[in-house]
Amino acid sequence: MMHSLLHKGLRLLGILLAFAGSLPSAYAQMPNDAIYMGKKTACLAVSYTHSSWDQYWENSLKRENLNIGTHTTQSVMPMLAVGITKNLNAIVALPYVWTRASTGNLMWQKGVQDASLWLKYRFLNKSGFSLHAIGGASLPASDYIPDFLPMSIGIQCRTATARLLASYRHTSGIYLTASGSYIFRSKINIDRDSYQADDKLYNTSKVSVPNAYDASARLGYLKKAIQAEAFVEYGACDGGDNIRRNDMPFPTNNMKSTVAGVYAKFQPKNIGVNARASHVLSGQNVGQSTAFSVGVLYQFRYAKEAKN
Amino acid sequence: MKINYISFRQSITRLVLPALAVTLLWSCSKTVDEPTAGINTPSSLDENAGKWKPYVLASSDEIAVAQPKEATSDDYKAELKKVKDLTESVTPQQREQINYWGAGAVYRWNEIARELCARYNSPPASNADGKYPIPDATKPLQDPKFPFANPPYAARALAYLSVAQYDALVAAWNYKFKYNRKAPSKNDTSIKALLPVSDLPSYPSEDAVVAEASVVILKAMFPGEVPFLEAKLAEHKQSRIAAGMNVESDMLAGAELGKAVGAKIMGRARTDKMGSANNQAQTAAMIANARKIGVTEPWVSQEFPPRPPMLPTYGFVKPWNFDSATVVALRPEAPPVIGSPAFQKDMNELLDIAKKQTREQARIASFWSDGVGSYTPPGHWHRKGAELCHENKYSEVRTARTLALLGTTMQDAGICCWDVKYYYYYPRPNQMSSKIKTSVGLPNFPSYTSGHSTFSGAAAEVLAHIFPANKKEVDDMASEASISRIYGLIHYRFDCEVGLASGHKIGGYAVARAKTDGAE
Numbered sequence: 001m002m003h004s005l006l007h008k009g010l011r012l013l014g015i016l017l018a019f020a021g022s023l024p025s026a027y028a029q030m031p032n033d034a035i036y037m038g039k040k041t042a043c044l045a046v047s048y049t050h051s052s053w054d055q056y057w058e059n060s061l062k063r064e065n066l067n068i069g070t071h072t073t074q075s076v077m078p079m080l081a082v083g084i085t086k087n088l089n090a091i092v093a094l095p096y097v098w099t100r101a102s103t104g105n106l107m108w109q110k111g112v113q114d115a116s117l118w119l120k121y122r123f124l125n126k127s128g129f130s131l132h133a134i135g136g137a138s139l140p141a142s143d144y145i146p147d148f149l150p151m152s153i154g155i156q157c158r159t160a161t162a163r164l165l166a167s168y169r170h171t172s173g174i175y176l177t178a179s180g181s182y183i184f185r186s187k188i189n190i191d192r193d194s195y196q197a198d199d200k201l202y203n204t205s206k207v208s209v210p211n212a213y214d215a216s217a218r219l220g221y222l223k224k225a226i227q228a229e230a231f232v233e234y235g236a237c238d239g240g241d242n243i244r245r246n247d248m249p250f251p252t253n254n255m256k257s258t259v260a261g262v263y264a265k266f267q268p269k270n271i272g273v274n275a276r277a278s279h280v281l282s283g284q285n286v287g288q289s290t291a292f293s294v295g296v297l298y299q300f301r302y303a304k305e306a307k308n
Numbered sequence: 309m310k311i312n313y314i315s316f317r318q319s320i321t322r323l324v325l326p327a328l329a330v331t332l333l334w335s336c337s338k339t340v341d342e343p344t345a346g347i348n349t350p351s352s353l354d355e356n357a358g359k360w361k362p363y364v365l366a367s368s369d370e371i372a373v374a375q376p377k378e379a380t381s382d383d384y385k386a387e388l389k390k391v392k393d394l395t396e397s398v399t400p401q402q403r404e405q406i407n408y409w410g411a412g413a414v415y416r417w418n419e420i421a422r423e424l425c426a427r428y429n430s431p432p433a434s435n436a437d438g439k440y441p442i443p444d445a446t447k448p449l450q451d452p453k454f455p456f457a458n459p460p461y462a463a464r465a466l467a468y469l470s471v472a473q474y475d476a477l478v479a480a481w482n483y484k485f486k487y488n489r490k491a492p493s494k495n496d497t498s499i500k501a502l503l504p505v506s507d508l509p510s511y512p513s514e515d516a517v518v519a520e521a522s523v524v525i526l527k528a529m530f531p532g533e534v535p536f537l538e539a540k541l542a543e544h545k546q547s548r549i550a551a552g553m554n555v556e557s558d559m560l561a562g563a564e565l566g567k568a569v570g571a572k573i574m575g576r577a578r579t580d581k582m583g584s585a586n587n588q589a590q591t592a593a594m595i596a597n598a599r600k601i602g603v604t605e606p607w608v609s610q611e612f613p614p615r616p617p618m619l620p621t622y623g624f625v626k627p628w629n630f631d632s633a634t635v636v637a638l639r640p641e642a643p644p645v646i647g648s649p650a651f652q653k654d655m656n657e658l659l660d661i662a663k664k665q666t667r668e669q670a671r672i673a674s675f676w677s678d679g680v681g682s683y684t685p686p687g688h689w690h691r692k693g694a695e696l697c698h699e700n701k702y703s704e705v706r707t708a709r710t711l712a713l714l715g716t717t718m719q720d721a722g723i724c725c726w727d728v729k730y731y732y733y734y735p736r737p738n739q740m741s742s743k744i745k746t747s748v749g750l751p752n753f754p755s756y757t758s759g760h761s762t763f764s765g766a767a768a769e770v771l772a773h774i775f776p777a778n779k780k781e782v783d784d785m786a787s788e789a790s791i792s793r794i795y796g797l798i799h800y801r802f803d804c805e806v807g808l809a810s811g812h813k814i815g816g817y818a819v820a821r822a823k824t825d826g827a828e
Binding site for chain 1 (some may be wrong): 338340341343422423431432433434451452610611613667670671675682683745746747750797
């Protein structure tokens with residue numbers, strides 16, 4: 001069996017940053033596929049993502065904002081996927097993110113965002129059908145500003161994700177994968193000691209960020225060096241408030257989005273490339289972003305006598 | 309298809325459960341704890357407060373309060389009986405409300421007013437024609453909501469609130485000691501009051517006075533909040549009877565007095581020229597004048613589409629602690645000529661910060677940003693003032709006095725600062741260089757002088773006088789608030805330094821009043 005690389009995926013904190021555009025991680029090599037690195041092999045991927053929007057949903061009102069113009073989020077994300085056993089993979093990633101607005105006076109932000117670690121475990125694999133339990137956690141990796149949306153590169157949450165994924169792959173190479181996750185998000189500290197959320201004034205610097213969940217379905221083809229896929233993803237917060245009329249977004253906002261996209265990978269040998277494109281079809285409290293990513297992959301053995 | 313249950317179970321124990329355990333630890337509580345204000349136990353009765361100098365009332369007996377019934381009368385005994393029954397059947401929810409209001413009437417209504425300021429601090433959005441609709445006081449909840457509680461608006465709302473509370477309490481104190489009706493639990497020792505009871509006479513009720521006077525002001529300032537305010541008012545008054553602190557006639561007399569004082573204060577508000585503080589027709593002449601006095605590149609809105617400047621004629625609103633001629637006399641010297649070495653020096657500082665704003669600079673800028681959606685700089689200082697009163701166990705009347713001194717000086721600071729802003733019409737730094745962006749949001753009015761600095765200088769001057777032990781703390785706070793505007797890249801250093809010095813001068817007038825109002 002061919003050792004594939006994983007990746008794509010999304011969601012790491014993609015959902016957190018839905019407003020800033022689907023993050024780099026948005027297609028990072030998140031474990032939302034059913035593809036595993038073989039034992040003692042690893043894959044290093046570096047991806048670049050460009051995501052932008054010029055319209056966003058303020059609560060449910062779709063609008064433009066001439067004081068932002070086109071909002072762009074770019075990122076570079078190195079990611080390492082390691083085959084521990086053939087049914088257990090670990091993935092780590094650390095994106096560098098920068099934002100900009102084409103007009104207006106908001107200061108652009110940049111920096112190392114959140115480090116993430118994922119464990120992906122295939123606990124059933126029968127006749128092309130497989131089930132996977134995936135756990136992930138992320139931690140802010142720098143002291144970036146959380147409370148300056150939409151320019152912030154992140155919102156400083158620690159997160160933990162529990163995900164179940166089911167996949168069926170036909171011998172022809174066609175596969176169908178579906179997953180659902182719940183994302184626990186920690187409280188955060190902002191620089192102010194007073195803010196509004198849920199129509200209430202809070203006199204503290206602690207902010208309760210709502211948890212989130214997501215679901216995705218992907219239909220694709222995987223054989224030999226080629227993978228191609230179309231996907232739909234839905235993500236939303238478990239509660240949260242809305243952007244107030246003509247106000248800035250805030251970490252407590254219930255950001256929701258439905259995203260559609262395509263993904264492809266070509267990896268004839270150790271070195272490969274991939275690309276991804278996605279577009280937000282509908283949303284609330286997020287920008288209607290269109291994102292493109294390209295990445296290079298390098299697969300290697302990190303120990304001798306690797307066996308699949 | 310056969311499912312492998314063993315590996316399924318193993319995976320749950322090995323992977324999913326530990327992951328869940330970790331995540332649950334992080335998320336077990338989604339509530340955030342705010343600092344809670346405990347029950348206030350005033351350290352002084354301030355017996356002489358009935359003689360303190362009011363702001364708007366001619367004297368503390370301008371509004372008559374009828375003599376209460378004797379403690380031996382049947383009517384009063386019936387009221388006591390009712391209080392006793394109520395205190396003995398208090399529900400947990402009532403108990404919570406009693407404790408909440410027990411932090412202090414002035415304290416809580418000030419807090420409520422700050423929350424309303426924040427809720428209404430939203431600049432209108434532009435419409436399809438690129439124009440900004442003006443909020444309509446007769447349709448307060450329609451978009452754009454009325455009011456837009458920007459800093460000058462909030463400064464005024466909080467000033468009137470504090471003055472109404474103070475004048476009403478000075479009057480209440482006069483009648484309290486004139487009639488000297490003891491607290492219910494002192495007239496009937498079988499009543500177990502649920503809050504600490506002092507020797508302060510209970511007629512008329514200080515809580516009713518404050519609540520009603522506050523509601524008169526806040527209904528006028530935030531006309532969309534009438535149901536919310538009435539609910540708070542009812543809860544506050546009921547909490548006092550349920551706590552065994554007042555009988556019904558104490559509350560009724562206080563309510564009548566509070567309403568009458570509130571109406572009196574609103575009489576001033578209606579003629580203080582706030583109604584014409586947004587006269588956009590005058591800006592052309594202001595710009596022409598600025599050019600004449602050497603401002604080569606007057607301020608223009610940096611918003612898209614350009615937004616009319618905020619309250620260009622707020623500088624003509626009637627101040628509290630001096631007259632309008634003094635506003636002009638207090639106007640500081642002209643800012644540096646654009647392009648001069650003094651200008652360039654402070655501009656270079658900003659260009660430098662724009663390149664490498666430190667995390668600490670960003671933190672300070674954000675902490676003091678007090679921008680859209682916040683309770684504004686005057687609200688920030690009212691919070692500090694209210695906390696200091698609470699920490700120092702001030703009586704209701706002394707808390708009100710402190711916040712009236714603070715509130716009036718901050719509106720004076722706003723008036724003076726807005727006068728300066730529209731006199732010089734000086735451009736913001738980012739108008740002069742596109743390299744300068746902000747991490748806090750750009751205010752839509754001229755740069756010189758800094759409003760934050762002026763508000764903060766005035767506030768610190770007053771608070772340092774009243775709480776000398778906290779002088780260094782409040783001065784440091786004011787300095788940090790001032791410099792935060794440089795770190796946030798929306799003001800030149802000279803805007804901030806001159807604004808801070810002006811603020812201290814303006815605060816001096818309130819301090820002069822404090823020295824002669826009979827409370828020291």
